Amino acid sequence: MSLDAATVRRIARLARIRVDDTEVETLKSELNAILGYVEQLGEVNVDGIEPLSGGAQMALRQREDYVTDGEIAEKVLANAPDREQNFFAVPKVVE
Amino acid sequence: MSIFDLTIAQASAKLAAKEISAVELTTAYNDAVAALNPRLNAYITTTPELALEQAQAADARIAAGDATALTGIPIAVKDLFCTEGVRTTAASKILEPFIPPYESTVSAKLKAAGAVTLGKANLDEFAMGSSNITSGYGPVENPWKRAADQDAKLVPGGSSGGSAAAVAARIALAATGTDTGGSIRQPAAFTGLAGIKPTYGRCSRFGIVAFASSLDQAGPMARNTEDCALLLNAMAGFDEKDSTSAQREVPDFTKALNRGVKGLRIGIPAEYRLEGTNPEILALWDKGIEWLKTQGAEIVEISLPHTKYGLAVYYIVAPAEASSNLARYDGVRFGKRVDGVDLIDMYERTRAAGFGPEVKRRIMIGTYVLSHGYYDAYYLKAQKVRNLILRDFTTAFETVDAILTPTAPSAAFGLGEKMDDPVTMYLNDVFTVPASLAGVPAMSVPAGLNAEGLPLGLQVIGKHFDEETVFAVSAAIENAAGFSALPELRAK
Numbered sequence: 001m002s003l004d005a006a007t008v009r010r011i012a013r014l015a016r017i018r019v020d021d022t023e024v025e026t027l028k029s030e031l032n033a034i035l036g037y038v039e040q041l042g043e044v045n046v047d048g049i050e051p052l053s054g055g056a057q058m059a060l061r062q063r064e065d066y067v068t069d070g071e072i073a074e075k076v077l078a079n080a081p082d083r084e085q086n087f088f089a090v091p092k093v094v095e
Numbered sequence: 096m097s098i099f100d101l102t103i104a105q106a107s108a109k110l111a112a113k114e115i116s117a118v119e120l121t122t123a124y125n126d127a128v129a130a131l132n133p134r135l136n137a138y139i140t141t142t143p144e145l146a147l148e149q150a151q152a153a154d155a156r157i158a159a160g161d162a163t164a165l166t167g168i169p170i171a172v173k174d175l176f177c178t179e180g181v182r183t184t185a186a187s188k189i190l191e192p193f194i195p196p197y198e199s200t201v202s203a204k205l206k207a208a209g210a211v212t213l214g215k216a217n218l219d220e221f222a223m224g225s226s227n228i229t230s231g232y233g234p235v236e237n238p239w240k241r242a243a244d245q246d247a248k249l250v251p252g253g254s255s256g257g258s259a260a261a262v263a264a265r266i267a268l269a270a271t272g273t274d275t276g277g278s279i280r281q282p283a284a285f286t287g288l289a290g291i292k293p294t295y296g297r298c299s300r301f302g303i304v305a306f307a308s309s310l311d312q313a314g315p316m317a318r319n320t321e322d323c324a325l326l327l328n329a330m331a332g333f334d335e336k337d338s339t340s341a342q343r344e345v346p347d348f349t350k351a352l353n354r355g356v357k358g359l360r361i362g363i364p365a366e367y368r369l370e371g372t373n374p375e376i377l378a379l380w381d382k383g384i385e386w387l388k389t390q391g392a393e394i395v396e397i398s399l400p401h402t403k404y405g406l407a408v409y410y411i412v413a414p415a416e417a418s419s420n421l422a423r424y425d426g427v428r429f430g431k432r433v434d435g436v437d438l439i440d441m442y443e444r445t446r447a448a449g450f451g452p453e454v455k456r457r458i459m460i461g462t463y464v465l466s467h468g469y470y471d472a473y474y475l476k477a478q479k480v481r482n483l484i485l486r487d488f489t490t491a492f493e494t495v496d497a498i499l500t501p502t503a504p505s506a507a508f509g510l511g512e513k514m515d516d517p518v519t520m521y522l523n524d525v526f527t528v529p530a531s532l533a534g535v536p537a538m539s540v541p542a543g544l545n546a547e548g549l550p551l552g553l554q555v556i557g558k559h560f561d562e563e564t565v566f567a568v569s570a571a572i573e574n575a576a577g578f579s580a581l582p583e584l585r586a587k
Contacts, residue, residue: 003463008459012459013443014466015418015455015458015462016422016439017443017450017455018440019447027455029516030516030517031459031460033518034456034517037406037407037410037521038407038411038473038477040407041408041411041476042476044404044476044479044483046479046480046483049479049483051478051479051481052479052481052482053309054295054309055309055310055312055339055532058341060338061338061342063335075197078194079193079428080427081427081429081430081431090438091435091437091438092437093438
C-alpha cells in the first residue's frame with residue numbers, strides 16, 4: 001500500500017503542518033519508503049499476544065489528587081508568544 | 096600530564112587533595128570550549144559565567160568538607176534537559192525562544208551534587224536522528240578523523256552528538272545524554288566514549304523534552320565506565336514527578352566495576368550477525384567474546400528471534416508517541432509563533448516554520464499510524480511485536496546474565512553520507528533499538544579502532560534494573576581492550 005498526494009495532504013492537515021506542493025511530492029516518497037520498510041511486520045504472527053505500550057515493568061502509580069503548585073502565573077506565561085494580562089492570547093476563534 | 100587528561104575520578108581526587116581548584120579546572124574547560132566550539136559546534140549555548148559561579152561554590156563546598164565525587168566537575172548537559180533560566184532549544188527552531196522556568200530532575204540532581212555546567216550540548220532536533228545533522232543549530236563535527244583523510248568531516252552520531260563530540264574533544268569532562276533508540280550508545284561508539292542507557296524508569300524523565308515517552312531515558316556519557324558509574328549514581332533515583340519512575344534503591348554502581356566476569360554467562364545472539372555487516376565490526380565482536388572468555392565468563396549462544404523487526408516496530412512506536420508529544424508546539428504557550436488568518440492557519444504556519452524535515456516526517460508517520468482505519472494495522476501490530484521483542488529478552492535472561500553485541504553497524508560516517516532516504520539513516524540503530532523497546536539497560540564501551548583509525552564500540556545489555564552486571568561486563572571489556580586512542584582535535 002502506498003500513500004498518494006491527497007493522503008499526504010490529509011495527514012499534514014491532521015498533524016497541523018502546512019505543506020506546499022513540492023513538499024508533498026518529497027514527503028510522499030519519504031513516507032512511502034518508511035511505510036514500505038515497516039510492512040515486514042505483516043509476516044509476524046501475533047495471535048494471542050497482548051500489545052506492550054510501555055517500557056516500565058510496572059503498573060502506573062496512583063497519587064492523591066491535590067494541587068502541588070500554583071500561583072505562578074508569571075512563570076507560566078513568561079514564554080508566551082502573545083498574552084493579555086494573565087491569559088495566552090490567540091487569534092479570534094468564534095466570530 | 097595535562098589537566099584535560101584527568102577523568103572524573105582523578106579530577107575529584109585532585110580537587111579533594113587541593114592540588115587543583117574547581118575554578119582552575121572550570122576555567123581551563125571554559126577556555127577550551129571557547130577555542131574549539133566554534134569549529135565543532137558541540138554546544139548550542141555556552142554558559143561560562145554560570146560555570147565559574149558554580150565552580151566557586153564547588154570550591155567553597157570542598158573547603159567545607161561537603162563535596163561529592165562530582166563537586167567541581169565540569170560537564171555538558173544535552174540541550175533536551177530543561178535548565179531553569181538557561182535557554183533550552185531541543186535543537187529546534189520551534190522553541191526559539193524558550194527559557195524554562197524550572198529544572199529537569201536529572202540536571203537538578205547533578206547540580207545538587209556540585210557538578211559545573213559548561214553549557215547545553217547540541218543534538219538532533221528533538222533527539223530525532225543518528226548523526227546530529229537534523230539539528231536546527233547546525234551539524235556537529237566529530238573530533239575523530241580518518242587516518243588517511245584528515246579533512247573529511249565525520250558525524251559524531253546522534254542524537255546525543257554534541258554531548259559525544261564535547262567529551263571526546265575534551266571540551267567537557269563528561270556529559271548527559273538521552274537515549275530513545277540508541278542516542279547515547281551510538282554516538283558514544285562513534286567517538287570512543289563509554290555511555291549507558293539505564294533501565295527505563297531508572298532516571299526521571301521530568302523536565303526532559305519528550306520525544307517518545309515509553310522509550311526516552313537519560314544516561315551519562317564519559318571517558319570510561321568508572322566516570323559513567325559516578326554520574327549515574329547521582330542521576331538515578333525515584334522521582335514522584337515522573338509517573339514511570341521506578342521506586343527502587345539506587346546501588347553504588349562503582350562497586351560493580353571490579354566484580355569481574357568469572358562465572359557470568361554471556362549471551363551471544365545469532366540474529367545480530369546481520370548479512371552484510373562490516374567484517375571489522377564482526378571481528379571486534381569476536382575479540383570481545385574472547386576477552387570475556389579469558390576472564391572466566393561462560394559464552395552462551397542465544398537467540399533473540401524478533402531482532403530483525405526491532406527497527407520496524409521502533410519506526411512506528413516512536414513517531415506515534417512523538418506525534419502526540421509534539422502536538423504541544425502550536426505557537427500558543429511558548430516558543431515560536433507565525434501568525435495566520437485564523438487559529439488553525441496559525442498552528443499550521445507555526446509548525447511548518449518551526450519543525451525541520453526529519454521532525455515533520457516523523458510527526459506525519461506517527462499521525463498516519465494512529466489515524467482511523469490504520470491504528471490496528473500499524474500501531475497495535477507494532478505494540479504486539481514489541482511484546483515479542485521483550486519476551487525474547489526475558490527468555491534469554493533466564494539462561495544468561497548479560498548479552499554482548501556490537502553497538503553500531505559501522506564506524507562514524509561522513510557528513511552528508513547515508514542521506515539517500517530516511518530508512519538508510521535509521522539502519523544505524525539496528526543493534527541498539529531492541530534493548531530500548533524492551534526497556535533493559537545497555538552500555539556501549541570503546542573496544543578498538545577500525546582500519547581507518549576510527550573508534551568502534553561493543554554493547555553490553557543487561558536485565559531490567561541490573562545495571563551493575565552491565566557495568567561489571569563493560570569494565571571487563573574496557574580493561575581487556577585497553578582503549579587509549581585519542582582524537583587529534585582536542586583540548587590539550
